[in-house]
Amino acid sequence: MAKRITGADRVIMGRFTAQWPDGRCVLVYAKHESMAVVASVAVPGAPAAEGSLWEVAGRHCPGGGANEADTYGRWLLCAGWSMSVMPPAGGLVVSGEPWSVDVLKTAVLKEPAYGSEGVYVGRMAFTNEGVLERAGELLYR
Numbered sequence: 001m002a003k004r005i006t007g008a009d010r011v012i013m014g015r016f017t018a019q020w021p022d023g024r025c026v027l028v029y030a031k032h033e034s035m036a037v038v039a040s041v042a043v044p045g046a047p048a049a050e051g052s053l054w055e056v057a058g059r060h061c062p063g064g065g066a067n068e069a070d071t072y073g074r075w076l077l078c079a080g081w082s083m084s085v086m087p088p089a090g091g092l093v094v095s096g097e098p099w100s101v102d103v104l105k106t107a108v109l110k111e112p113a114y115g116s117e118g119v120y121v122g123r124m125a126f127t128n129e130g131v132l133e134r135a136g137e138l139l140y141r
Helices: 053-060 068-084 129-140
Strands: 003-007 013-020 023-032 034-040 092-094 099-113 116-126
Touching: 003 023, 003 053, 013 034, 013 053, 013 068, 013 129, 023 068, 023 129, 034 053, 034 068, 034 099, 053 068, 068 099, 068 116, 092 129, 116 129
Parallel strands: 034 116
Antiparallel strands: 003 099, 013 023, 013 092, 023 034, 099 116
C-alpha cells in the first residue's frame, strides 16, 4: 500500500504536458515538512495522462545515472518548485485546503535542493470538491 501524507499547506497548480503532444495533467507543488510534494491531480472526466510523473522524469533525464532517485527527484523538484517562483499563466494557488497525497515514489536527495531534502511524488486529492473542479478547469484553458 502506498504511503499517504496529508496537509493543508499552500498548493500551486498548473497545466503540465506529461506526454507530447497532448497528454496533459494538472501538476501540483507543495511543501511537507522538509520535503517537497510534486504530484498530479486526478481530474474526474479528463483523460489520464500516459504514465506517472516518475516516468516523465525518466524520459527527460539522461540515462545511465548512478542514482536514479536523485536524478529524477531533482528534475521533478525543479519542475514543481519553478511554479512557486513564476506561477504558471492561468494557474491556481490554494492555501488552507486539506489535501492528501498517495506517494508513489520518494526521492531523498544526496544534497538539499530548492529548499527541500527530497521530494514525494504521487497523486493528490482534495477534500473540497470546489478545489478539484477549479483544478480541472486548468486542463481546458
